[in-house]
Amino acid sequence: MATTLISTHAGAEARCDARRGAALALDRFGAVERPELAYTPEVARETAPVYEKVRHIIPPIEWPALAPTIHAINRLKKERNAVILAHNYMTPEIFHGVADVVGDSLQLAIEATRTDAEVIVQCGVHFMAETSKILNPSKTVLIPDMRAGCSLAESVTAADVRGLRERNPGVPIITYVNTSAAVKAECDICCTSSNAVQVVESLGVDRVFLIPDKYLAANVARQTSVEVLTWDGACEVHERFTAQELRDYRRIDPDVKIIAHPECPPEVVAEADFAGSTAHMINWVKTRRPAKVMMITECSMADNVASETPEVEYIRPCNLCPHMKRITLSKILDALVEMKEEVLVDPDIAARARTAVERMINLKS
Numbered sequence: 479m480a481t482t483l484i485s486t487h488a489g490a491e492a493r494c495d496a497r498r499g500a501a502l503a504l505d506r507f508g509a510v511e512r513p514e515l516a517y518t519p520e521v522a523r524e525t526a527p528v529y530e531k532v533r534h535i536i537p538p539i540e541w542p543a544l545a546p547t548i549h550a551i552n553r554l555k556k557e558r559n560a561v562i563l564a565h566n567y568m569t570p571e572i573f574h575g576v577a578d579v580v581g582d583s584l585q586l587a588i589e590a591t592r593t594d595a596e597v598i599v600q601c602g603v604h605f606m607a608e609t610s611k612i613l614n615p616s617k618t619v620l621i622p623d624m625r626a627g628c629s630l631a632e633s634v635t636a637a638d639v640r641g642l643r644e645r646n647p648g649v650p651i652i653t654y655v656n657t658s659a660a661v662k663a664e665c666d667i668c669c670t671s672s673n674a675v676q677v678v679e680s681l682g683v684d685r686v687f688l689i690p691d692k693y694l695a696a697n698v699a700r701q702t703s704v705e706v707l708t709w710d711g712a713c714e715v716h717e718r719f720t721a722q723e724l725r726d727y728r729r730i731d732p733d734v735k736i737i738a739h740p741e742c743p744p745e746v747v748a749e750a751d752f753a754g755s756t757a758h759m760i761n762w763v764k765t766r767r768p769a770k771v772m773m774i775t776e777c778s779m780a781d782n783v784a785s786e787t788p789e790v791e792y793i794r795p796c797n798l799c800p801h802m803k804r805i806t807l808s809k810i811l812d813a814l815v816e817m818k819e820e821v822l823v824d825p826d827i828a829a830r831a832r833t834a835v836e837r838m839i840n841l842k843s
């Protein structure tokens with residue numbers, strides 16, 4: 479198995495693209511005035527329904543500081559003909575306050591193909607914004623902070639994939655959606671944690687590569703007779719959970735239900751009552767309505783789903799994703815005011831990456 483490569487080069491290129499893109503996008507869309515951010519009676523009234531959804535997690539004293547930005551973003555979104563796609567790991571004020579579409583990577587990728595909006599603001603990490611751009615080449619895709627990366631996406635480069643192919647001719651290469659556009663362009667098909675087993679089995683072969691997440695690959699391998707080869711990447715958030723930690727929680731509270739994300743190590747998944755993508759975890763809680771549940775994933779998940787399941791008690795042994803947490807309300811507002819930071823993908827890379835992503839989407843439908 480190859481060792482992990484951390485590429486800073488891709489990040490530098492992305493920042494360069496962002497500077498070029500910001501200037502171009504502002505030229506195309508024109509400037510708007512930065513809104514006044516005051517907690518007026520009108521702002522209080524219009525944001526009251528949002529506060530109802532987040533009151534379990536945001537104290538009333540903090541709301542006057544957040545509400546004006548939420549109000550301004552929702553107004554500006556209309557003015558800019560923009561849609562906000564937000565991952566399940568966004569903080570509650572983003573998830574419930576300004577997002578038009580929420581979901582896991584697969585749901586956001588699919589929604590990105592359905593939007594009529596001219597501008598997509600991706601509240602998530604850079605590979606998600608690239609995926610939206612790949613599927614919507616004519617739209618303007620903005621990310622509120624170009625530095626929002628991902629340890630999985632940074633663990634593998636396009637050159638690494640070409641090397642894998644040379645050394646393993648004929649073995650299909652599936653890329654988890656958490657990779658750059660350049661990596662997707664070198665792979666046969668994409669997958670998410672929702673559909674990885676289905677994608678592996680769809681290829682009709684005995685052996686595949688599923689890169690770059692070694693834990694997702696190991697968890698998939700347990701559910702299929704196909705041999706699953708992988709790469710040495712890992713999610714820095716999910717790999718920190720341990721099986722011992724879960725056993726300790728169960729010992730303290732034997733009634734708690736534990737659900738885990740498949741980016742966790744296999745021994746952690748083995749200790750859980752259920753494992754699935756963020757969307758599957760949310761569905762599991764909404765359907766089963768356990769008295770007490772522990773979500774073994776990023777912190778904001780439990781915060782976001784709690785408002786829809788008030789009778790469920792959440793135990794929160796979560797880990798924060800520092801990349802997801804770069805996306806804040808004030809940066810979303812800046813993105814819409816200044817039309818930054820625009821995500822650009824080389825058209826040739828985008829076309830090849832699109833083939834891999836569309837193969838996955840078509841499999842789903």
Ligand code: SF4
Binds near residue numbers: 801
């Ligand atoms: S939670 Fe893990 S996989 Fe998701 S963006 Fe953060 S580092 Fe990447």
